[in-house]
Amino acid sequence: MKKEIITSSLTGDSCVHLKHKSGLDIYICEMPGFSTVNAYISVKCGSVDTTFRTAGEKDFTTVPDGIAHFLEHKLFENEECGVFEMFAKTGAYENAFTADDRTCYLFSCTRSYQENLRILLSFIQNPYFTPENVEKEQGIIRQELQMVHDEPENRVFYNLLGGMYHSHPIKTDVGGTAESIAGIDAPLLYKCYNAFYNLNNMSLAIAGNINSDEVLAICDEVLKPCSDNGLETLLPEEPDSIVRPEIYQQADIGAALFNIGYKCTPASGSELLKKSTVASLAADIITDASTEMYQSLLDKGIINSTFGAEAFTGKGYFALMFLGESPQPEKVREALVNEIERLKREGVDEKLFRRTKRACYGDFIRGLNNVNYVTGLMSNSFIRGIGTYDAIDIISAVTADDINKFIITELSSDKLVTSVMEGMAN
Amino acid sequence: MNIKRTELAEGVGFSELTDSKFKTCSVYIKFITKLDQSTASANAIASGVLSVSNSKLPSLAALNEKLSELYGASLNNSVRKYGDMQLIGLSASWIADRYTLEGEDITGDMLNIVCDCLFHPNISGGEFESSSFSISKNDILDTISAEFNNKRGHAITQAVSAAFRNEPAAVSVYGTKETAEAVTSAEAYAAYLELMRTARIEIYMISPEPITAAADQLKNCFSGLERCPEEVSYDSLSPLKASPETVEETAGVNQCKTVLVFKSELDDQLAFYLMNNILGGSSVSKLFLNVREKQSLCYYCSSRYMSSKNALLIDSGVEKSDIPQAEAEILRQLDEICSGNISEQELESAMLTFENSLASVGDTPSSYASWMFDNFLDGCDDTPAQRWEMYRAVTKDRIVQAAKSLKLDCIYHMLSTEGESQ
Numbered sequence: 118m119k120k121e122i123i124t125s126s127l128t129g130d131s132c133v134h135l136k137h138k139s140g141l142d143i144y145i146c147e148m149p150g151f152s153t154v155n156a157y158i159s160v161k162c163g164s165v166d167t168t169f170r171t172a173g174e175k176d177f178t179t180v181p182d183g184i185a186h187f188l189e190h191k192l193f194e195n196e197e198c199g200v201f202e203m204f205a206k207t208g209a210y211e212n213a214f215t216a217d218d219r220t221c222y223l224f225s226c227t228r229s230y231q232e233n234l235r236i237l238l239s240f241i242q243n244p245y246f247t248p249e250n251v252e253k254e255q256g257i258i259r260q261e262l263q264m265v266h267d268e269p270e271n272r273v274f275y276n277l278l279g280g281m282y283h284s285h286p287i288k289t290d291v292g293g294t295a296e297s298i299a300g301i302d303a304p305l306l307y308k309c310y311n312a313f314y315n316l317n318n319m320s321l322a323i324a325g326n327i328n329s330d331e332v333l334a335i336c337d338e339v340l341k342p343c344s345d346n347g348l349e350t351l352l353p354e355e356p357d358s359i360v361r362p363e364i365y366q367q368a369d370i371g372a373a374l375f376n377i378g379y380k381c382t383p384a385s386g387s388e389l390l391k392k393s394t395v396a397s398l399a400a401d402i403i404t405d406a407s408t409e410m411y412q413s414l415l416d417k418g419i420i421n422s423t424f425g426a427e428a429f430t431g432k433g434y435f436a437l438m439f440l441g442e443s444p445q446p447e448k449v450r451e452a453l454v455n456e457i458e459r460l461k462r463e464g465v466d467e468k469l470f471r472r473t474k475r476a477c478y479g480d481f482i483r484g485l486n487n488v489n490y491v492t493g494l495m496s497n498s499f500i501r502g503i504g505t506y507d508a509i510d511i512i513s514a515v516t517a518d519d520i521n522k523f524i525i526t527e528l529s530s531d532k533l534v535t536s537v538m539e540g541m542a543n
Numbered sequence: 544m545n546i547k548r549t550e551l552a553e554g555v556g557f558s559e560l561t562d563s564k565f566k567t568c569s570v571y572i573k574f575i576t577k578l579d580q581s582t583a584s585a586n587a588i589a590s591g592v593l594s595v596s597n598s599k600l601p602s603l604a605a606l607n608e609k610l611s612e613l614y615g616a617s618l619n620n621s622v623r624k625y626g627d628m629q630l631i632g633l634s635a636s637w638i639a640d641r642y643t644l645e646g647e648d649i650t651g652d653m654l655n656i657v658c659d660c661l662f663h664p665n666i667s668g669g670e671f672e673s674s675s676f677s678i679s680k681n682d683i684l685d686t687i688s689a690e691f692n693n694k695r696g697h698a699i700t701q702a703v704s705a706a707f708r709n710e711p712a713a714v715s716v717y718g719t720k721e722t723a724e725a726v727t728s729a730e731a732y733a734a735y736l737e738l739m740r741t742a743r744i745e746i747y748m749i750s751p752e753p754i755t756a757a758a759d760q761l762k763n764c765f766s767g768l769e770r771c772p773e774e775v776s777y778d779s780l781s782p783l784k785a786s787p788e789t790v791e792e793t794a795g796v797n798q799c800k801t802v803l804v805f806k807s808e809l810d811d812q813l814a815f816y817l818m819n820n821i822l823g824g825s826s827v828s829k830l831f832l833n834v835r836e837k838q839s840l841c842y843y844c845s846s847r848y849m850s851s852k853n854a855l856l857i858d859s860g861v862e863k864s865d866i867p868q869a870e871a872e873i874l875r876q877l878d879e880i881c882s883g884n885i886s887e888q889e890l891e892s893a894m895l896t897f898e899n900s901l902a903s904v905g906d907t908p909s910s911y912a913s914w915m916f917d918n919f920l921d922g923c924d925d926t927p928a929q930r931w932e933m934y935r936a937v938t939k940d941r942i943v944q945a946a947k948s949l950k951l952d953c954i955y956h957m958l959s960t961e962g963e964s965q
Contacts, residue, residue: 128566128642152565153906199836204890205827208895228895254841263798264860266840269692369960371691371797406607408552415603421685422678442685472608475644476615482638483615486566487907539918541795 118333125506127478127513130485131330132495132505138339140316144495144505145332146324148488154230154325155492156223158241159500162188162313163218164291165352165432171312172347181300182286183293186215190254191306193220197247200236209233215291215483217471219500225489230327231335238339239319244310246303255298262292269370269538276364277376277438277536283360284353287434316343322495325488352433357532364536373539375446377453378429378438380532385432390503393430394511395523396437400426401473402465402520403456404439410456419424419448423504437528446537457528460521470517481509546563546915549763552765555744562754562905567638567749568650570657570757573916574631574742575775575850583629584718585726585734587622590631591679592671594620597659598784608726609656613649614638617659623919626851627711627779631738631776633661638909650750654760664735669733670728680731681736683723687715694796694957695843699858702955704801705790707781712852741773745919749908777920781806781852787951793960798956801866802858803873809948812850812921813934814941816899819848820893821885821942822877823857826879827892828949829876834859842867850921855949863959870954880946885939897934901927 118138124131132146164186168179193200193213204211209226221240224233271290278288292298323332359380379444384392404411404426412513414420424441443449498505548558576586594694601607610616616637623630630811639651665672691697700715707713717723725733748757783806807815823830823846844859861869879885904914904927919923925933 151906152560153903199827200831201826201831202888204894205825205892208892208897208899210896210899211826225899225903227899241546253836253839257835257842260840260860260862261842261860266697266799267694267796279650367617367692370965371687372685372689374692407604407611412604416674418677418681421682423685423689442689448953476611478644479614479616479638482566482642 121319123505124431125509126510128482128485128506130506132324132427132491136344137140137316137336137340140343140345140492141189141334141336141340142320142499143333143336144320144499145327145329145494146491147327147329148325148491151325151488152227153225154233154323154327155225155226155488156230156234156237156321156323157492157496158222158237158319158321159496160220160313160319161218161500162309162318163216164261164289165286166313166350168351169312170349178308180305180309181293182289182297183291184301184305185220186292187254187258187298187301188306188309189213189215189220190258191246191250192241194245194250195240195243200240203236203240203465204233207232209210217287217291221496227326232334232502234323234335234472235339238336241314242317244307244314246306248303251301251303251306255301258292258298259295262290262295262298262473265290265292269368269374272366272368273374273376273536273538276366276538277378277534280361280364280534280536281359281378281380281436282434282480283356285355285434286352287431307478312346312348315346315348316340317345318348319423319500320496322492322499324491324495355433359532359534362534365536366538367541368538370538370540372442373444373446373537374441375443375449376438376532376536377446378436378449379528379530380534381435381437381527383433383435384430386502387507389430390507391502391511392523393428395515395519396430396435396527398426398473398477398512398515399520399523400430400437401476402469403447403460405469407469408456410452414449414452419443419445446535449466450533450535454530454533459522460526464521466516467517470520474512478509546560548879549572551746553757553763553770554866555746555765555770556690556919557746557748557758557761559748559753559758560911561750562911563751565639565749565751565908566642567636567908568653568754569631569636569912570661571747571912571916572633572661574738575745576631576738576742576775577775578624578627578628578629578714578716580714580718580722582734583714583716584723585731585814586629586631586738587683587717587728588676588679588723588731589735589738590620591665591682592675592735593633593660593880594618596665596672596675597656598663598665599659600656601665601672602674612620614643614653616649616653617643618656621888622716624712624716625633625775626849626852628775628777629716631742633657640832644781650754651756651910653758658760658764663722666732670732673722673728675799676728680723681724683717684720687717687723688777693802694794698800698802698955699856700859700956701790701792702804702856705955706804706806706854706953708940709801710779710781710783723741725870739768740771741777742953743772747915749864749911777922778851779852781854783950784952787954788954791952791956793958796957796959799863799866799959800860800955801870801953802856802955803870804953805855805949806852806952807855807945807948807950809853809945811941811945813855813937814945815850815855816850816897817893817934817937818880818945819846819855819941820896821889822846822880825892825953827889827898828878830873834872838868838872840865840872844869844873849949854952866956877946877949880943883943885942890942894934901931
């Protein structure tokens, strides 16, 4: 197990990375002066990973949508007692979440981190699924899906993805649907667990008031050796084109919402990080409050302080999204299209570009103040296959020309989708 | 925790804390004033104006441009409710000078910007400049409209309004659409002047190294102001209704909501916090383990203690047909605590949760500021370690007495408009 020390050349911050003999990737960041310890177990098992096979299997298996999220719920129960009860004995805060590309289990505490780490590493290695506890969970998850379905921010977002993607599973809610989760049973959960919850497909990221040697000793004690199962996932072929340019939905809401997005060409690995960084900077530049477009929309009451943009990127998908509240989303779209066409002709303003880069650098420094942010940074570097502090180096290296190229080549009007969630009275 | 607190002017506290582990400097300015239907909107709009411009950076564009240059420094306002009070905040955060790429003194620039926003807003002819005013007013109006987008939040707001009807705590912290719509630029400016004159003000500065100029700079600014701080009552008990009231609302939702509000006259805040944690404040709470895990009725069922009103609120999202069963189980779990059915493990786990939480104070600049400000509102000066000792002294019997003292005041239901669910 060779320790690699990863250091940010710009800030001097550093963390340790190593591949444990069990197969687990481990990231450790000691943060003197902090009381909190945060730990994430990250599994490369996201909502889009519904078709897979392991070494020796000829055929791919396709499982129902929402199974990664279902697994996340069920891992919190083992044969002896609930995992919640185990963490309660130390007073730690525990949680988990599923995203399109990962499932993460985490705890946060200020005492007994050693015991909490043992619990975390143990429970993710000990699944316990029965017909009874799977059926019970279906009721809870159905209510979670109902709740999420009532959140207009969620609906307008998934409607946008439905307008962009023909077959990519990113267009489906992370939790699946009431119908898809009805098709999940204990054998399917075990099949999925055995494929994805292999330590070679997982990482531990731990930061804060810790001792690296102690962390590694606990990993040696608790982790069972695991051979790589040669997991492969498969995504369906996704055409470049969009499905449809406009999706409107009415709901009982107070303020109308919009998501306007450009479907872009996907990327992977270090290319994905660079492209995502360029896209994020482009998003910030286009929506900067100092621009004429922003001022004009704001003065006319077409946008408010919720207006913003982000790059939404991952395995096999890449989009630049503009979002916010507006009584006139078509006016927002018109202004965005005009502004982007202007930028294609004239290029981005050099001063604005430099300011935006400085702001990104400042955001990164601010994040390093926070134990949870640092843990997330290390977890992300495993999931995305990048260096922990690469983002800050890439921000420094981006040029205005990179932004201009991205805008010209990726923001094409035939890839533009508008999703609007409007009130019943409209 | 080495805090240096001084009085900059009458009713204006300034607390400075240095912690070398941070890479940023932060300042939090908190105004405390009475929550009142007639002033809530104007106060909220005025605080918004302070965060979008000042006399030297007279537009959102100019201010934003400068903040971007200062490595994306942030400047935000906030408006929230604490019992019968309206808490208005202006905060700023920026990276410490040692992290700038060219050794710039951005701390000096940020102190000037904060002081200009606070003491020299962009005014014209005795009122806020129209563009900054419009941005803030529209934002407040949109915030009021968007409240209904968050159904869980809306359900809690409605339950609180019903439970504390005719009390300041029932008033929306932003006012209503009508009161916000009616505020003029001159009225918002007058509200700002009144806040500067009469509100209690607490300022917190947290930085990796002492910022020696800050206290004097702020003191000089306050010296030009006439101050006449009003007395505010931080805790105000709410009278219990003669019988529990049920309020129902229909909405186009898939999931119904239920909220129960209980009130108490018992004065034992720490026992209530622990009781709340055992009942519905964690993933091993009685509500979580029984209403969610055993009965599979919901995704969330939790409780929260509102110390300023000595009230407990429980909320859950459930199917319409399951509402009676969920409420019965909620009441049954509260009864369990009243009957003393609290295991040693439940008690210990609640204690440990607070120990963990108290020990994490100081791991972020905002946690320092929140700790100091909450202490101020509670009229105490405890350290987290002292507070932990006080929690340790709470007995099981005190927790049972706290639970027994709770009386159901109000039930709120959000029901789906179309049959069982949409």
